[in-house]
Amino acid sequence: MISTYNRFRLTTVSYVIITLLVILTFIGGHYSYSKVPLFTWIKDYFDLQRNHYDRFGHFLKGLMVIVIIEILLRKTVLLKSKTTNFIALCITLAIGALYEIIEWASTKIGKEGRATKDFLGMQGDIWDSQKDMALLLVGSILSLFFTKILYKKLEKSR
Numbered sequence: 001m002i003s004t005y006n007r008f009r010l011t012t013v014s015y016v017i018i019t020l021l022v023i024l025t026f027i028g029g030h031y032s033y034s035k036v037p038l039f040t041w042i043k044d045y046f047d048l049q050r051n052h053y054d055r056f057g058h059f060l061k062g063l064m065v066i067v068i069i070e071i072l073l074r075k076t077v078l079l080k081s082k083t084t085n086f087i088a089l090c091i092t093l094a095i096g097a098l099y100e101i102i103e104w105a106s107t108k109i110g111k112e113g114r115a116t117k118d119f120l121g122m123q124g125d126i127w128d129s130q131k132d133m134a135l136l137l138v139g140s141i142l143s144l145f146f147t148k149i150l151y152k153k154l155e156k157s158r
Contacts, residue, residue: 008074021064024057033057034123050123058096060133062139065092066147068094085144089137096136100129 001010012020027036039053068088069080078084086094125131 010067011070016068017063017067023063024060028053028057050125053135053137054123054128055131059139061096062092062141064087064095065140066145068092069147089140089144092140093133093137093147096133100132104129120153 001015031037033054034051036051036053039051039056042048059119065085065088068091069084072078072084072088072091073080079088
């Protein structure tokens with residue numbers, strides 16, 4: 001991002017989204033996704049089966065659809081439309097699926113498989129990847145919905 005800043009500057013909203021997602025990833029990497037303190041407290045307080053920081057992160061990764069739309073509108077011939085939103089949604093889900101494949105592959109490599117599973121936040125859930133992708137989809141759709149509402153309000157105020 002630093003190397004492309006002068007050639008291809010994104011909007012402040014996109015940089016805020018990217019920064020938020022990077023911070024979430026750093027926190028998950030620092031504590032391990034299954035042991036983030038705030039979400040461990042939530043797990044204990046509400047007597048949940050697992051620490052949901054990983055799921056929260058996947059939901060918020062749906063915000064990435066806004067960044068992808070910006071890139072599509074500025075670097076392709078696409079115009080703002082439902083088709084562009086759908087393409088951005090598909091790209092967001094494809095990136096999420098690639099991440100899940102890498103996550104799965106990392107559990108199969110080497111002798112550290114169990115430690116890797118704990119670090120990634122799977123926490124024994126065989127449906128973890130599917131639930132993560134579903135939350136990414138919901139987060140992306142909500143991001144598109146709220147972005148649409150925001151643009152309508154901005155257009156009315158002009």
